[in-house]
Amino acid sequence: MRAAAALLAEQLSSAVHDQAVHVGRSTPAVRGSDWRLATVQTVNADGTITTTDGIPARRLDSYQGAKAGDQVVITVSGTGGWVCSGRLGSGTGGWVPYTPTFTASGGGAALGNGLMDAEYTLNGDECRLRISFVAGSSTTFGTGGLRWGLPFAAAALPHASMFWAGSAMCSDTGLAYYPGMCRISGGVTYLVGISATTAAGSTPTEWRSATPFTWATGDYASFGITYRIA
Incomplete structure (x- = not known):
């Protein structure tokens, strides 16, 4: 009986560990960095943009001509700093x-x-x-x-x-x-x-x-x- 209980406890512990690893891999707060899509609300004079949900992010030099309404990709570092890599393609050849x-x-x-x-x-x-x-x-x-x-x-x-x-x-x-x-x-x-x-x-x-x-x-x-x- 005790052996069965010990085996069950080991299996439960393993399941909890596996679930924690899964959550860590899929959760930015745990993983420490991530990328996501955002919409530009303002373009600032210091080389940053602010998204519609209030995130300030530095622009890469390649992201020229930024304007409000752009759909962009932003990335956060493990220390919480955000970088905007640029706008998404329009699907119309870029014109x-x-x-x-x-x-x-x-x-x-x-x-x-x-x-x-x-x-x-x-x-x-x-x-x-x-x-x-x-x-x-x-x-x-x-x-x-x-x-x-x-x-x-x-x-x-x-x-x-x-x-x-x-x-x-x-x-x-x-x-x-x-x-x-x-x-x-x-x-x-x-x-x-x-x-x-x-x-x-x-x-x-x-x-x-x-x-x-x-x-x-x-x-x-x-x-x-x-x-x-x-």
Whole structure:
């Protein structure tokens, strides 16, 4: 009888041990580190993010362009420090749609009922960008150079004369096409279009309300550029 009781006690002890090992392997508080999914609530200036459930985590350098709403992977160390390794893939090839702002350096520009279609993709701190724009009947062009907003501010460059360059084209309601380039200067949040010549054949200049032609309903522009984000 005593032998049977001793055997039962040994089996029970073994079962409790096995269960404790199982719990330890599956419980972060016991194991000491873990990873999980989270949603970004705020992006902080010190290189951290805060999740919607209040966890502050440092960002890896590869996680550029962080924004609220990103679905991310966060990891906790055995000492309780959290690190965010980056956002999850969207399943759409990495291209993300966004709506650029439309402004003019002197003010007064507004998209109105015009159309804007744009998207970007990130590879580390490299941003590839496409913007398409069609003017509507209530679109206004203001004064000064026209500006189309970026999804992320550009990184600083060593000199004010340096910039990133890309391709651009605009059309005067299909009557004439003006190939050109677009430019992003260091530290700015917009790009500008530049034509080799205006309709009158004058000096190359940034696109404005009357260059390279007088913009009106149905006129359109397209841009493609790659730049480094801040």
